[in-house]
Amino acid sequence: MLIGVGSPAFAVECATMEHVGAGYTVCKVDTTQEAIRLFLRDPETGKPLGSFDNVERLVRARGETLSFAMNAGMYHQDRSPVGHYLEKGQEVRGVITxxxxxxxxxxxxxxxxxxxxxxxxxxxxxxxxxxPACTYATQSGPMLVIDGALHPRFLKDSDSRYIRNGVGTSADGKTVYFVISEEPVNFHAFGTLFRDVLKVPQALYFDGNISRLYVPGLNRHDMGFPMGPIVGVTRPTE
Known part of the structure; x- marks a missing residue:
């Protein structure tokens, strides 16, 4: 059940909901209206951006507003991506099979x-x-939902619980759901939110140790350790 919605002045529609006894924040993005991008390094210095503040400063300097951001995949100690990473059509790391x-x-x-x-x-x-002809791409794992089915190795009674975040997409690619749990949950519970509530055919896990969210419309700006890949939604500043 939706119990709160972000301000319509912001580009991303976010709401809180409950599922299997745990709270979640779900942010819905219409790809026909909004620009989703990935961020890793400062284009001037080559150093990892690492934080929502640095991404916000970068896009502001370009005359844009950052209306949403989330960590977007596993990374090494130097904050380089563990898996495949593509930014503006340029491959930073190849696919890991x-x-x-x-x-x-x-x-x-x-x-x-x-x-x-x-x-x-x-x-x-x-x-x-x-x-596929991707402009941006980030590899992570595990898959949460595959062709409408839950990942086969998830256990309903697993005691491995973390704050978790991930992404799911509609079949036509026009709607993207970014989700973060508000309390520790296991993979099974997290995956069923995408499968049974959001009803997306495909969903991917981003992380479970450093999961963080930036949504000005909800006055939310999670802090913590430096991040690797970050996904964000930007629009021209009015």
């Missing part, structure tokens, strides 16, 4: 692809086979 560290290795994992005509989550092997 073998098992990686931690949850990345809970195969299948996937890729969040932002293209000119929308955004999609792809299971990694499908992404490699189809080679």
């Amino acid at each position: 073998t098992e990686g560290p931690g949850n990345f290795g809970l195969l299948p994992n996937g890729v969040f692809c932002i293209a000119k005509d929308g955004a999609q989550v792809y299971e990694t092997k499908r992404y490699v086979d189809e080679s």
